[in-house]
Amino acid sequence: MNLNKSRRWLAGILMLSIALSGVTGCAANKEGKANSSAGEEADPGEQTPMKLTVMLPSFKTTMPEDDSPVVTEIEKLTNTDIHLEWVPDSSYNEKFNITLASGKIPGVMLVKEKSPSFINAVRAGAFWEMGPYLKDYPNLSQTSAIVNNNISIDGKIYGIYRGRALGRNGIVYRKDWLDNLGLQAPQTIDDFYQMLKAFTTGDPDQNGKDDTYGMVITKFNGPFEVMQTWFGAANKWGLDDTGKLIPAHTTEAYMEALRFFRKLYEEKLINADFAVMDSSKWPDPIVNGQAGALVDVTDHANRIEEKIHAALEKAGKDDESKIFMDTIGAVSGPKGLRALPTSGYSGLFAISKSSVKTEDQLRQVLNFLDKLNEEKGQRLAGNGIEGRHYTFVDGNLEASKDEALLESEASGLNQLLMYLPEDRTLKLKASSVKQKSEAVQKANESIVVTNPAEPFVSDVYSQKGPQLDVIINDARTKFVVGQIDEDGFKAAVELWQKSGGVEYVKEINELYQAASKQ
Known part of the structure; x- marks a missing residue:
C-alpha cells in the first residue's frame, strides 16, 4: 500500500469513527433513545424510538x-x-x-x-x-x-x-323514599309519573310534613331531551315516512312529551323555578330531602349517596350499611325502552x-x-407506577397521599386515556350504588337512540344555530309553564323555519343524501 492510499484509508476510518460517534450520541439522548422523529422517516429495519x-x-x-x-x-x-x-x-x-x-x-x-x-x-x-x-x-x-x-x-x-360511557343517561331516585312508600322501581312512563306523584303527595321521608316533591330540574335542557326519547321522539333528527330527515321538535312524539312535562309542572311534581335554577345546585334538593329524583347521568346516584352519608356522619346519625339512592336507565314508552346517548x-x-x-x-x-x-x-x-403512586392494601387500591408527587409525575397523564375498547385502569373499591350505575350505563348501550345527522357539519347552523336553538328551547319552557298553548308552540316552530330552519333542514338532507351514496 502506497503512502497516499494509506492516508486515504486512515482518513476514511477516522470519518467513519466520527460518524458512528455522532449516531451513538444521538442514540444516547434521553436514556439511549435515537433521534428519529415523526417528521423524519426512520429506516424500517431500525427499532429506534x-x-x-x-x-x-x-x-x-x-x-x-x-x-x-x-x-x-x-x-x-x-x-x-x-x-x-x-x-x-x-x-x-x-x-x-x-x-x-x-x-x-x-x-x-x-x-x-x-x-x-x-x-x-x-x-x-x-x-x-x-x-x-x-x-x-x-x-x-x-x-x-x-x-x-x-x-x-x-x-x-x-x-x-x-x-x-355512551349510555350514561338515566333516572336517579331516592330508594329509601320508594321503600317507605311500598313502591317498586318504575318500568313505564306511567310508573315514573306515579312515583313522582307519590314523592310529592305522600310522606316519603316519614316526617309527617308536606315538604317534598317529585323531581328537581334546572335550566339545563338535558332532562327534557332524555325524557322526550321515552315518548318516541328522535334524538335531534329523525326520518319521516319518505326517508327525509326532520327535526325532532316537528313531530307528534315531541308534542306528547311536552304535554307530559306540562302535566308535571301543573301538578307541582317538579320545582317551579326550574327555568332559572343553576345546574351547580342540581343535587342539593335530593341531598337535603326535598326532592326525590332527577333525570341526568346515572353518576349522580353515587355522588348523592356519598353526600347524604357525609351529612349524616357530621350529625352523628350515619348508618353506613343503609343505601339511599338507586338508578335505572329508562322507562318504557310507545316504542319500548329508549335512552338518549351521550356523544360517547x-x-x-x-x-x-x-x-x-x-x-x-x-x-x-x-x-x-x-x-x-x-x-x-x-x-x-x-x-402511575405501583409502589410509587399507588399500592394495594388488603387487596384494595390506595393512591399515594403525596399530592405533590402525584401532580408532578402522574395525575395529568389521564388526559392521554382513551379507554379503548374499555376502561382498564385500576379502580378504588366501588360502592354498590356505583356498581349499579356502571351496570345501568353498560345496559343502556343496547337501547340508545342515535342521531343520524350527527356527522354532518351545517354552514347554516354554524351561522344561525344559537338563534334557532333559543327559539325552540324558549317555546318549550313557555309551553311547560303555561305561558303559551299548542298553537303558540306551533307558531314558534314556524318562526324557527323562517329564521333559517328551512335552509337548515334542506342542507342537512343534502348532506345526508350525499353520505348515503358514498
Missing part, C-alpha cells in the same frame, strides 16, 4: 415533565420519545386555533370538539384520515361504530376518540400531516395510540 410531540390541556399548574418516571415508562412501552406540550385548559381553544393557523401542528393534538376551525383544517388536508387503518390495531379496531359516526367529518374519521367521547386525538409526513410514520403514531390502550398503557396513564 420515534420523536413525537403531543399537545394536551392541563388543569393544574404542575404537570408531569417529559423525563418523569411515568412518561419514561410510557415511552418504553410505546417505543416513543415523547414531548408533552401542556396548554392551560382555560386558554386551550385559543392556543388550538393559533396552532392551526400557524401550520406548525404537533404530531398529535387533542381536539376538544368538532369546531369550525378544526373542520376547515381537516378539509384543507391538515390531518390524516384514519378510518382505513384502524382495523390493523388490536385496540383501535374495537372503537364504537356509533361514536366513530359521531366524530366523523364528511363521513370520514380524522381522530381517535377518548371514550366515554370527550375530545379526539388528531394526527398532523405537517409533522407526520408519511404513511409509515402514521402507522408508528397509530401504534403509539394503540399501545396506550393496552392494560399496561392505561394503568400507567391512569394510575
Whole structure:
C-alpha cells in the first residue's frame, strides 16, 4: 500500500469513527433513545424510538415533565420519545386555533370538539384520515361504530376518540323514599309519573310534613331531551315516512312529551323555578330531602349517596350499611325502552400531516395510540407506577397521599386515556350504588337512540344555530309553564323555519343524501 492510499484509508476510518460517534450520541439522548422523529422517516429495519410531540390541556399548574418516571415508562412501552406540550385548559381553544393557523401542528393534538376551525383544517388536508387503518390495531379496531359516526367529518374519521360511557343517561331516585312508600322501581312512563306523584303527595321521608316533591330540574335542557326519547321522539333528527330527515321538535312524539312535562309542572311534581335554577345546585334538593329524583347521568346516584352519608356522619346519625339512592336507565314508552346517548367521547386525538409526513410514520403514531390502550398503557396513564403512586392494601387500591408527587409525575397523564375498547385502569373499591350505575350505563348501550345527522357539519347552523336553538328551547319552557298553548308552540316552530330552519333542514338532507351514496 502506497503512502497516499494509506492516508486515504486512515482518513476514511477516522470519518467513519466520527460518524458512528455522532449516531451513538444521538442514540444516547434521553436514556439511549435515537433521534428519529415523526417528521423524519426512520429506516424500517431500525427499532429506534420515534420523536413525537403531543399537545394536551392541563388543569393544574404542575404537570408531569417529559423525563418523569411515568412518561419514561410510557415511552418504553410505546417505543416513543415523547414531548408533552401542556396548554392551560382555560386558554386551550385559543392556543388550538393559533396552532392551526400557524401550520406548525404537533404530531398529535387533542381536539376538544368538532369546531369550525378544526373542520376547515381537516378539509384543507391538515390531518390524516384514519378510518382505513384502524382495523390493523388490536385496540383501535374495537372503537364504537356509533361514536366513530359521531366524530366523523364528511363521513370520514380524522381522530381517535377518548371514550366515554355512551349510555350514561338515566333516572336517579331516592330508594329509601320508594321503600317507605311500598313502591317498586318504575318500568313505564306511567310508573315514573306515579312515583313522582307519590314523592310529592305522600310522606316519603316519614316526617309527617308536606315538604317534598317529585323531581328537581334546572335550566339545563338535558332532562327534557332524555325524557322526550321515552315518548318516541328522535334524538335531534329523525326520518319521516319518505326517508327525509326532520327535526325532532316537528313531530307528534315531541308534542306528547311536552304535554307530559306540562302535566308535571301543573301538578307541582317538579320545582317551579326550574327555568332559572343553576345546574351547580342540581343535587342539593335530593341531598337535603326535598326532592326525590332527577333525570341526568346515572353518576349522580353515587355522588348523592356519598353526600347524604357525609351529612349524616357530621350529625352523628350515619348508618353506613343503609343505601339511599338507586338508578335505572329508562322507562318504557310507545316504542319500548329508549335512552338518549351521550356523544360517547370527550375530545379526539388528531394526527398532523405537517409533522407526520408519511404513511409509515402514521402507522408508528397509530401504534403509539394503540399501545396506550393496552392494560399496561392505561394503568400507567391512569394510575402511575405501583409502589410509587399507588399500592394495594388488603387487596384494595390506595393512591399515594403525596399530592405533590402525584401532580408532578402522574395525575395529568389521564388526559392521554382513551379507554379503548374499555376502561382498564385500576379502580378504588366501588360502592354498590356505583356498581349499579356502571351496570345501568353498560345496559343502556343496547337501547340508545342515535342521531343520524350527527356527522354532518351545517354552514347554516354554524351561522344561525344559537338563534334557532333559543327559539325552540324558549317555546318549550313557555309551553311547560303555561305561558303559551299548542298553537303558540306551533307558531314558534314556524318562526324557527323562517329564521333559517328551512335552509337548515334542506342542507342537512343534502348532506345526508350525499353520505348515503358514498
